[in-house]
Amino acid sequence: DTEVTQTPKHLVMGMTNKKSLKCEQHMGHRAMYWYKQKAKKPPELMFVYSYEKLSINESVPSRFSPECPNSSLLNLHLHALQPEDSALYLCASSLGSPGEGNSPLHFGNGTRLTVT
Amino acid sequence: KNEVEQSPQNLTAQEGEFITINCSYSVGISALHWLQQHPGGGIVSLFMLSSGKKKHGRLIATINIQEKHSSLHITASHPRDSAVYICAGPVTQGGSEKLVFGKGTKLTVNP
Numbered sequence: 001d002t003e004v005t006q007t008p009k010h011l012v013m014g015m016t017n018k019k020s021l022k023c024e025q026h027m028g029h030r031a032m033y034w035y036k037q038k039a040k041k042p043p044e045l046m047f048v049y050s051y052e053k054l055s056i057n058e059s060v061p062s063r064f065s066p067e068c069p070n071s072s073l074l075n076l077h078l079h080a081l082q083p084e085d086s087a088l089y090l091c092a093s094s095l096g097s098p099g100e101g102n103s104p105l106h107f108g109n110g111t112r113l114t115v116t
Numbered sequence: 117k118n119e120v121e122q123s124p125q126n127l128t129a130q131e132g133e134f135i136t137i138n139c140s141y142s143v144g145i146s147a148l149h150w151l152q153q154h155p156g157g158g159i160v161s162l163f164m165l166s167s168g169k170k171k172h173g174r175l176i177a178t179i180n181i182q183e184k185h186s187s188l189h190i191t192a193s194h195p196r197d198s199a200v201y202i203c204a205g206p207v208t209q210g211g212s213e214k215l216v217f218g219k220g221t222k223l224t225v226n227p
Contacts, residue, residue: 042202042217043159055212077169088157097206097213103216107159 006091006108021111023074023091032074035090080116088112119143120205122218129225135190137221139203148186150177151202193225
């Protein structure tokens with residue numbers, strides 16, 4: 001069982017819908033991440049939150065809006081998505097930054113998003 | 117050129133064989149991550165290492181920081197080892213760290 005919980009596991013939405021992806025961890029991790037993964041490709045970083053503040057935004061379109069309400073929760077709000085946004089969205093967390101000693105990433109199982 | 121390069125891209129082995137996956141990186145990193153992704157999506161962190169060697173069960177990871185190279189070895193491979201193995205290194209961007217991923221090695225172990 002993963003210690004990072006993502007909901008929902010699957011999501012189908014139309015291009016005019018508004019939906020949210022949720023991610024939760026209770027390991028006391030201070031860094032949380034959103035990744036997008038297309039089939040047969042490695043994950044692509046979207047956002048990094050460090051101590052509940054957005055520290056990296058990889059030039060993600062504004063139709064993706066991250067939110068970190070507290071140190072345990074990370075949301076990704078979706079609005080007016082395009083079919084090409086269909087992908088697996090992965091959340092991850094780490095105790096510190098990825099380069100700090102003994103700070104491996106813990107991944108959730110992902111939300112498989114289909115935009116119709 | 118990707119900052120983190122893996123080889124091979126695809127690897128097929130027979131059960132019981134010794135497996136080696138290589139990772140080279142062009143950026144200065146403080147530690148390297150090895151990740152495993154099974155079909156269906158979930159990613160598991162296997163190792164995070166900054167020097168020497170780490171072992172967990174049948175998995176061994178080594179790193180040479182000076183040569184900017186790491187290897188993941190699987191001894192006595194088993195069909196359940198079939199997965200995509202990804203190496204990743206942290207790089208600093210704008211004062212924050214992010215992971216740069218290799219493209220992954222798809223391993224298939226046949227019974």
